[in-house]
Structure formats: structure tokens, C-alpha cells
Amino acid sequence: MAALAASALLIHLVLIQPNHPDALTWGALRRMPLELPVLLLGCLALGGRALPQLASVALTGMVVVKLADFAVFTAFGRGFDPLADMHLLPAGVHLLKGSAGVAGAVLAGAALVVALAGLLALLFVALRVWARAGAGLTAPARLAAGAAALVFALLSAAEIRTALNGWKGWNPPGDAFTSRLAAEHLRDFGRSRAALAEFRTAAGADPWRDRDGVLAQLEGRDVILVFVESYGRAAFDNPLYADRHRATLAEGAEALAGVGLEARSGWLTSPVIGGQSWLAHGTLASGLEVNDQTRYRAMLASPRHSLFSLAAGAGYATAAIAPAIVMPWPEAEALGFQSVLAAADLGYAGQPFNWVTMPDQYTLSAFDRLVPREAPLMAEIALISSHAPWTPVAQMIPWEEVGDGRVFDAQAAQGPTPREVWADPDRIRDHYARAQDYAVRAVLSWAALPREDAPLLIVLGDHQAAGFVSEVGGRDVPIHLIGPPEVLALFDDWGWSPGLMPEAALAPWPMRAFRDRFLDATSGGAP
CATH class of the missing domain: 3.40.720.10 (Alkaline Phosphatase, subunit A)
Structure with a gap:
């Protein structure tokens, strides 16, 4: 039971990780991420290794996205756009080299890679704990867990649609912040690609x-x-x-x-x-x-x-x-x-x-x-x-x-x-x-x-x-x-x-x- 609780807490913290410095408050801990029951109950229902593997990779990727957003919001007052902001990466490395030296920059980069790799491993282990717990459940219990996971997945989709499209339907309790952020970045990436293609054409002409x-x-x-x-x-x-x-x-x-x-x-x-x-x-x-x-x-x-x-x-x-x-x-x-x-x-x-x-x-x-x-x-x-x-x-x-x-x-x-x-x-x-x-x-x-x-x-x-x-x-x-x-x-x-x-x-x-x-x-x- 302690392992299940510790695993749920780790995933909860990753899901509520803010992407903006103004959101770095104690109040963020009261957030109810709708994705948490989707992941935990989904692991109970499906067992195996596939869901823990996929989810741990996706969550680690979103940690990187949130860190990038946080850094760009702190420096420039806006979110990160991979198409327009990739030039900031070498500029940031240059700044780090200037302040910490080449050795310091290398150590900082290595520490970041090790930290992300460690987080990926921890998330996989945490989700695997729940998947193994599901292996001991009866078929009806696993079916019930899957049905509940589906309900929370639909609630997450409703919350994302409400936020992205101004949908006037029912506003569910909690929020799917991490999934919504992923959807926003995917949407904005598509828009940026289309606009960039248009502007490249205009530049060529x-x-x-x-x-x-x-x-x-x-x-x-x-x-x-x-x-x-x-x-x-x-x-x-x-x-x-x-x-x-x-x-x-x-x-x-x-x-x-x-x-x-x-x-x-x-x-x-x-x-x-x-x-x-x-x-x-x-x-x-x-x-x-x-x-x-x-x-x-x-x-x-x-x-x-x-x-x-x-x-x-x-x-x-x-x-x-x-x-x-x-x-x-x-x-x-x-x-x-x-x-x-x-x-x-x-x-x-x-x-x-x-x-x-x-x-x-x-x-x-x-x-x-x-x-x-x-x-x-x-x-x-x-x-x-x-x-x-x-x-x-x-x-x-x-x-x-x-x-x-x-x-x-x-x-x-x-x-x-x-x-x-x-x-x-x-x-x-x-x-x-x-x-x-x-x-x-x-x-x-x-x-x-x-x-x-x-x-x-x-x-x-x-x-x-x-x-x-x-x-x-x-x-x-x-x-x-x-x-x-x-x-x-x-x-x-x-x-x-x-x-x-x-x-x-x-x-x-x-x-x-x-x-x-x-x-x-x-x-x-x-x-």
C-alpha cells in the first residue's frame, strides 16, 4: 500500500508541475489532475508494461516542455515555441559558459540529462507498481477500474475542449492541465508550421x-x-x-x-x-x-x-x-x-x-x-x-x-x-x-x-x-x-x-x- 501511495504522489507532482513562474505557489498542490486516475486506474485495468512505458515517456517529455515554458516565461514573458525559439538553446549554452565556464556548462548539461533519465526510470517504476497491483485483481474489478479510467479520460477531454475551444458545456471538476498543455503546444506547433511555410514562401518571392x-x-x-x-x-x-x-x-x-x-x-x-x-x-x-x-x-x-x-x-x-x-x-x-x-x-x-x-x-x-x-x-x-x-x-x-x-x-x-x-x-x-x-x-x-x-x-x-x-x-x-x-x-x-x-x-x-x-x-x- 505504501508503494502505491508513493507512486501516486510522484505522478501527481509531475502532473501538477507548473510551466509559469506565477503558478509556482503552494496553491498548486491543491490541483486535482484528471489524468491521475486515468493513468493509475488504466494501469490497474490493463496491467503489463506497455502503458507504463508509454506514459512514463510522455510524462517525461511534458516535464521538458514545462521546463522550457518556465524558462522562456521567466526570461521573455511568453511560452516556448519550438519553431521560433530553438535559437535560444545555443544562446543559453553560451550564457551558461560565460557565467559558469565550459566545465560548469558541461556539468550542468550532464546533470540535466541524468535527472531526466532518473525521472523517466522512476515514473516507469511508479506506473509499473500499479500495473502489477492490477494483476492480482479479479476480472470484474479490472473491468470496473477500466470503466472508471474511461470516465476520467472523457472528463479530461471535456476540460481540454472547454479550455481550447471555449466550449460552453459542463465544466468538470479538476483539470487536465498537463494534457491540455500538450494539446495547446501541438495546436500552436501546427499553426506555427503553417504560418512559417506561408512566410517562407513570401520570403522566397x-x-x-x-x-x-x-x-x-x-x-x-x-x-x-x-x-x-x-x-x-x-x-x-x-x-x-x-x-x-x-x-x-x-x-x-x-x-x-x-x-x-x-x-x-x-x-x-x-x-x-x-x-x-x-x-x-x-x-x-x-x-x-x-x-x-x-x-x-x-x-x-x-x-x-x-x-x-x-x-x-x-x-x-x-x-x-x-x-x-x-x-x-x-x-x-x-x-x-x-x-x-x-x-x-x-x-x-x-x-x-x-x-x-x-x-x-x-x-x-x-x-x-x-x-x-x-x-x-x-x-x-x-x-x-x-x-x-x-x-x-x-x-x-x-x-x-x-x-x-x-x-x-x-x-x-x-x-x-x-x-x-x-x-x-x-x-x-x-x-x-x-x-x-x-x-x-x-x-x-x-x-x-x-x-x-x-x-x-x-x-x-x-x-x-x-x-x-x-x-x-x-x-x-x-x-x-x-x-x-x-x-x-x-x-x-x-x-x-x-x-x-x-x-x-x-x-x-x-x-x-x-x-x-x-x-x-x-x-x-x-x-
């Missing part, structure tokens, strides 16, 4: 793969792409936001004209709404529709050239300025960025604005100070002051006072808490309007700073805010081209509106279309 003269029409002029968080068409169409926004654009246009710059404006249709900004970034860079995480990972794993990798091939230095990135970002290299300035690299010494690590004015100032101009530059700046929760709202200060950011401390300590703001929908919209206005005002003020050689500046929204905030249907976002008149002349045949206010009737482009049309307008050589 990429007209820019072997094109000469990329960006040649720009004659080495810097190109700065600025994403303004949650900047959507609602800023123009919703009366709650339109008057303030149009006044800010008019003021910005006057400042730009004062330094000899002009603007063209249009609409793009973002692949997302309300969040997941990186999908919009990936869509614009790759020229492919990247509207979910599976397609994003497939895009990263494919040989498709991004706007930034093409620029690098044309002799441009490429950089990403990402104040929202607070963890390692291995995807940056696949997107074509040669250097990354994340939150910790930007030198901000002030207080954060709740989730927002630093105000946009500081980010733009740090970009000017920290990014070298030794070669033509293609950079992406992802601003975040207009990201929820929109409190406190930053305010503009003179550019010469920005310094290391401590001047913003007083602003960061002002205003209501997110809980207070989000208790009132009208207050949410008011704070969103002011935060968005600050972000756009910061970009236009920065664009109008005197420069010896003004860059081509591309300012656009990543997506509309959530529907209850924007109150405007659709996924359109504004885009503004800002630069010297002779540079903007390259885009005259686009039909975009002069100035910073795109005409309401102007047809939007899919965001994925921007890469190729921009390259067509700025490159030389034959297609």
Missing part, C-alpha cells in the same frame, strides 16, 4: 531580396520611424479628442514650417486594436500581415527581410529605441536591428510614470544624445507615454532642461492612481486624450528642433485604443511623413494629404503595404 539601390534616392539621409502608442483615427473622428488634437497638429505644422520642414499624411490599417503593439511593428517592418503571436514568431523564424535588415544591407546603421523593453529581447536581431537601447540603456534617472518607464520627451532627447551618427541611420523609436493606464500624464518642459530625467520626478508623483482613473470611464477617456496629446506634442516639438541635416521622420500610430476608449470603429491609424520638401517630393505620387491632417476620405493602406511602397519610392535600380 520577396522582390527586395536581391534588389540593388535600396534607399538610394535618400542619398544617405537618416530615416527615423516613430510609433506613437495608441494613436488611432479616434484622435480625428471622436469629438472628445478631435478639437484638442487638431489644434496640436496645427501648432506643430507651424513649428515645422518655421524650420523649413513639410509633412504628408495618410492612413494605415493596423493588424491589431487595443494592444499587442509589437504585431503592428512586425507588420510594418516585414511587409506581411502579422496579426497574432503565432504569425509573429513565424515571421521572426522565416528568412523574410525586414525594412531594417534591407537598410542594413544598404549600408545603414539600424537601431531600436525601446523604453518599454525591460527584459532581454532576442527578437531584435531577427527584425534587423544592429543595436538596441532598451529601458535600462537610456540612462533615465527619474521616477517612472506607473507602467510607463520614462516620458516620451526624455526618450527622444536620449535618442539624440546616445545614438551615434557615424553612418546613415534607420531607427525605430517606440514611444510609450500614451500607453495605459494614462496616469500620471506627462507635461512638456524646455528641451534644454530634460537632462537625466530627474526633472520629471514631480510630474511622476502627481495625479490620481490608476485605480482611481479606471473606476470612471469618462475619466479614463480624459486621461487618454491628454496622454495622447502629450505624446504627439512631444514628437512634433522634437521634429522642429533645429538640425543641420533633418532626417526623414515617419510618425504613426501602432493601433487604436480599446473600443470603449476610442469609441470609433475600425483599425485605422494616422501616419505622417515629415522632412525637407525635396525629400517629401519622393512621395508625391502617393496621393497623401499635405500637412499633418489626413483627409477623412483618403483610402487607407494595409499597414503591411508600407514597406514595399516606401522602398519603391526611395530606392533605385530595376525591380
